[in-house]
Amino acid sequence: MSRFSLKGWSGKLLRVDLTAGTCTDEVLNEQWAKEYLGGRGLGTKYFTEEVAADVDPFSAENKLILAAGPLTGTYGAANGRYMVITKSPLTGTIASSNSGGYFPCELRYAGYDMVIFEGKAEYPSYLQIHNDKAQLVGAVHLWGKSTKETEDQILAEFHGDAKIACIGQAGENLVSFAAIINDKHRAAGRTGIGAVMGSKNLKAIAVRGTGGVKIADPVAYREAALDSYALLKANPVSGEGLPALGTPVLVNVINQMGALPTNNFQKDTFDGAEAISGEALASTYLKRNKGCMGCVIGCGRVTGLAGSRFDGDGEGPEYETLFSLGSACGVDDLAAITKANYICNEYGMDTITIGTTIACAMELAEKGLVTEEEIGMPLSFGDADAMVKLVEMAGKREGFGEKLAMGSYRMAESFGAPELSMSVKKLEFPAYDGRGIQGIGLNYATSNRGACHVRGYMISPEVLGLPEKLDPQATEDKAVWTKIFQDFTATVDSSGVCLFTTFAIGAPQFANFLTAATGAEFTEATIMEIGERIYNMERVFNLKAGVDPSQDTLPKRLLEEPISDGPLKGEVAKLGEMLPEYYQERGWSTEGIPTDERLQTLGLV
Amino acid sequence: MIKVQFYSLIRILLKQEKLELSACENENVGQLLQRLQRQIATPFLHKLLDKKGEPILGTIIMVNRRNIHHLEKLETPVADSDVVALFPPGAGG
Numbered sequence: 186m187s188r189f190s191l192k193g194w195s196g197k198l199l200r201v202d203l204t205a206g207t208c209t210d211e212v213l214n215e216q217w218a219k220e221y222l223g224g225r226g227l228g229t230k231y232f233t234e235e236v237a238a239d240v241d242p243f244s245a246e247n248k249l250i251l252a253a254g255p256l257t258g259t260y261g262a263a264n265g266r267y268m269v270i271t272k273s274p275l276t277g278t279i280a281s282s283n284s285g286g287y288f289p290c291e292l293r294y295a296g297y298d299m300v301i302f303e304g305k306a307e308y309p310s311y312l313q314i315h316n317d318k319a320q321l322v323g324a325v326h327l328w329g330k331s332t333k334e335t336e337d338q339i340l341a342e343f344h345g346d347a348k349i350a351c352i353g354q355a356g357e358n359l360v361s362f363a364a365i366i367n368d369k370h371r372a373a374g375r376t377g378i379g380a381v382m383g384s385k386n387l388k389a390i391a392v393r394g395t396g397g398v399k400i401a402d403p404v405a406y407r408e409a410a411l412d413s414y415a416l417l418k419a420n421p422v423s424g425e426g427l428p429a430l431g432t433p434v435l436v437n438v439i440n441q442m443g444a445l446p447t448n449n450f451q452k453d454t455f456d457g458a459e460a461i462s463g464e465a466l467a468s469t470y471l472k473r474n475k476g477c478m479g480c481v482i483g484c485g486r487v488t489g490l491a492g493s494r495f496d497g498d499g500e501g502p503e504y505e506t507l508f509s510l511g512s513a514c515g516v517d518d519l520a521a522i523t524k525a526n527y528i529c530n531e532y533g534m535d536t537i538t539i540g541t542t543i544a545c546a547m548e549l550a551e552k553g554l555v556t557e558e559e560i561g562m563p564l565s566f567g568d569a570d571a572m573v574k575l576v577e578m579a580g581k582r583e584g585f586g587e588k589l590a591m592g593s594y595r596m597a598e599s600f601g602a603p604e605l606s607m608s609v610k611k612l613e614f615p616a617y618d619g620r621g622i623q624g625i626g627l628n629y630a631t632s633n634r635g636a637c638h639v640r641g642y643m644i645s646p647e648v649l650g651l652p653e654k655l656d657p658q659a660t661e662d663k664a665v666w667t668k669i670f671q672d673f674t675a676t677v678d679s680s681g682v683c684l685f686t687t688f689a690i691g692a693p694q695f696a697n698f699l700t701a702a703t704g705a706e707f708t709e710a711t712i713m714e715i716g717e718r719i720y721n722m723e724r725v726f727n728l729k730a731g732v733d734p735s736q737d738t739l740p741k742r743l744l745e746e747p748i749s750d751g752p753l754k755g756e757v758a759k760l761g762e763m764l765p766e767y768y769q770e771r772g773w774s775t776e777g778i779p780t781d782e783r784l785q786t787l788g789l790v
Numbered sequence: 791m792i793k794v795q796f797y798s799l800i801r802i803l804l805k806q807e808k809l810e811l812s813a814c815e816n817e818n819v820g821q822l823l824q825r826l827q828r829q830i831a832t833p834f835l836h837k838l839l840d841k842k843g844e845p846i847l848g849t850i851i852m853v854n855r856r857n858i859h860h861l862e863k864l865e866t867p868v869a870d871s872d873v874v875a876l877f878p879p880g881a882g883g
Binding site for chain 2: 443
């Protein structure tokens with residue numbers, strides 16, 4: 186094997202051939218590491234080099250890549266993140282899904298930056314990694330178990346200090362939005378990566394690592410870390426707001442401004458918002474906050490349902506879940522939402538897609554396009570008990586759960602009403618209406634994995650006023666801002682650092698961290714260039730996969746049906762005013778195709 | 791009356807969700823906030839405003855569900871029956 190000379194990265198990946206049952210170490214490609222960092226960028230580079238864009242997501246030819254970043258597992262800021270990359274069964278686009286916790290760091294401590302799964306195991310299996318020893322073992326006894334049960338069993342039989350990522354029954358059942366759950370409660374949630382894992386008969390990855398991460402310049406790294414700690418603690422969002430109330434604090438904010446999607450985007454204010462708000466959660470089921478490894482923010486919500494009509498404990502709900510299983514379904518029962526969140530974690534499902542798919546089913550029922558007999562129960566907006574029941578049925582693919590497991594687009598299409606799916610590229614919207622917040626609408630339309638808020642979180646400038654306040658209804662300059670947010674996010678997702686740090690730290694801090702950790706030189710300019718390179722690489726893959734620019738759009742409801750209520754009543758998404766400028770900013774053709782010139786500049790051809 | 795709604799850390803700090811005050815003639819948001827602080831024993835304005843009295847980056851103040859940043863900022867007029875919502879900096883995902 187050739188040598189990997191840089192620090193920061195472990196310099197090693199594990200290739201697991203599930204068909205052959207072999208595990209092989211490889212040296213990480215050093216040039217690619219410098220150009221794509223790790224996580225989302227480097228994982229996608231390997232994926233696009235090794236997998237044809239037209240691959241069937243559930244075929245043995247599709248690969249599944251778990252990728253940490255060069256900063257994952259260091260004490261920098263909030264550095265417990267990793268990404269999972271594959272081709273999505275839900276969207277047909279590149280899939281890359283982020284999660285944090287302790288598992289990503291343990292992978293680094295075992296000496297690996299990345300694990301590439303290829304082929305398909307003959308029978309249910311899981312991967313054990315104990316430092317430099319890796320092996321596939323049988324998982325027949327784990328198949329059918331929840332993520333919690335799976336983790337407990339592996340801890341008992343493999344190593345009590347192991348960190349685990351696994352799928353639940355939803356992944357086994359190829360639910361198109363199945364997630365991979367790590368550390369019991371953390372989800373690499375979106376785009377159905379858990380179903381790809383299930384299609385490979387891979388139940389879990391268990392890692393025990395006792396090494397560390399080598400840093401090129403420990404003194405400079407310490408300075409960078411102390412600088413970031415100070416900024417994160419002094420910032421009112423990362424230092425106080427997120428630890429105290431977590432992401433659910435946004436329920437009241439977004440409802441007040443009139444952009445909280447309600448009843449499948451038929452309304453944008455929710456009468457029950459206060460009952461499902463972060464403030465309500467803090468005064469009822471919240472036990473404490475929790476962070477990923479080394480995190481100074483601690484946005485996680487540790488909750489328990491004692492005293493409610495449900496039982497159980499776990500983590501969540503986050504803001505997105507309070508929207509998807511709450512306002513989107515017209516449900517104002519916080520205990521029911523929390524219970525449904527637990528079920529999602531145990532079955533391994535994306536809370537956003539299942540919630541919005543149930544909301545879509547509720548509208549189908551409201552319009553008489555699906556019958557009570559077909560659903561197996563009466564269904565209407567606001568029915569909390571039905572919502573909880575349907576979440577479980579989706580995980581099991583039982584009864585109407587078979588339809589829900591398709592995701593909202595295919596489900597609505599099967600009832601002759603695809604326009605009732607609130608999605609882009611078949612990925613359902615998160616919790617902000619793009620009619621009232623124009624930049625987030627542009628980001629949804631152009632995101633490389635469909636309607637995703639964390640591909641370019643325009644909510645930050647348009648609603649929260651960070652780093653400066655933009656008018657959410659204006660379209661001017663939104664193309665420029667969206668591109669900057671998308672590119673910078675791609676770099677952050679590739680570093681191993683949490684996106685939430687970016688409320689307090691920016692490209693200069695990331696450049697300092699990466700330079701000190703790796704020994705390679707990074708500047709503010711290279712940070713943004715790496716992000717742009719990654720974004721274009723993903724775009725090129727999607728084009729080859731047949732996801733053409735005509736899909737850079739929004740549902741008819743957002744483009745043509747004005748918001749029906751609240752302070753933003755009358756607004757529609759003005760995508761046509763922003764998209765041409767966006768293509769121009771990206772250096773793409775007027776049809777939305779990356780030009781050879783731009784790809785050459787970015788080193789992509 | 792003017793209804794003031796408290797959210798997030800301010801609600802936790804003050805242990806109350808809202809307060810109603812009588813309207814004053816020609817009053818703006820900045821003046822209302824100062825009057826509010828004089829009326830409430832627990833200091834809370836530092837969660838919203840910096841030492842210069844300007845909104846901290848990320849603070850959201852709404853009058854009748856519209857962000858004052860896009861109105862007349864702290865000089866936005868408030869009158870009888872207005873609803874003022876106070877959100878200290880927060881974020882989600």
